[in-house]
Amino acid sequence: MKIRLAAPLQPDSIVDGEGIRVVLWTQxxxxxxxxxxxxxxxxxxxxxxxxxxxxxxxxxxIQGQDGITLSGGDPLFQVDACLEIVKYCKKINLNVWCYTGYTFEQLLALNNPKIIEFLNYVDVLVDGKFILEQRSLDLKFKGSENQRVIDVQNSLKENKVILVEKYKDKKNYDFKKKTAVYL
Ligand code: SF4
Structure with a gap:
């Protein structure tokens, strides 16, 4: 199986998730x-x-990495190939972060078994489109206030979005009201 990439694997990133990470730039x-x-x-x-x-x-x-980050592009458009990659990463003890323009809820609503299987191998999902009007340089690992740093395994278990506690901002996004709210 092949995957379409935008760039070679990029090791040693410290800005695309927690720790030292190798980044896969999907096209x-x-x-x-x-x-x-x-x-x-x-x-x-x-x-x-x-x-x-x-x-x-x-x-x-590649040595000395804590995990892999799937970014792009949107990795979810190549979920079959990304699933194989994250399965392999778990075998070699890399934790998995993934960036997507979909929200967590939208991904579940797609009702695609491959996406659900993929999510089962993802530790942290940074979700949602980048919204220029909500851009902030104060946010950790995300570009705009609507995006969320999600603990995927707990969210799947609880059937609701659970954020990674340490990366919660004071402000978060209420998708129903379409506005940032204070926690
Ligand atoms: S910022 Fe939006 S358009 Fe750009 S790669 Fe991410 S999801 Fe796609």
């Missing part, structure tokens, strides 16, 4: 958020194809 995104920093990753025919076996070999050879 392809149809969310088209205004102000997106990675517009070159939107084209589903852009980037280049890589065999998953090559990615696994490379992951194996």
């Amino acid at each position: 392809g995104c149809s969310h088209h958020c205004k102000g997106c920093h990675n517009q070159e990753t939107w084209d589903f025919k852009g980037g280049y194809l890589v065999d998953l076996e090559e990615i696994k070999e490379e992951l194996n050879s």
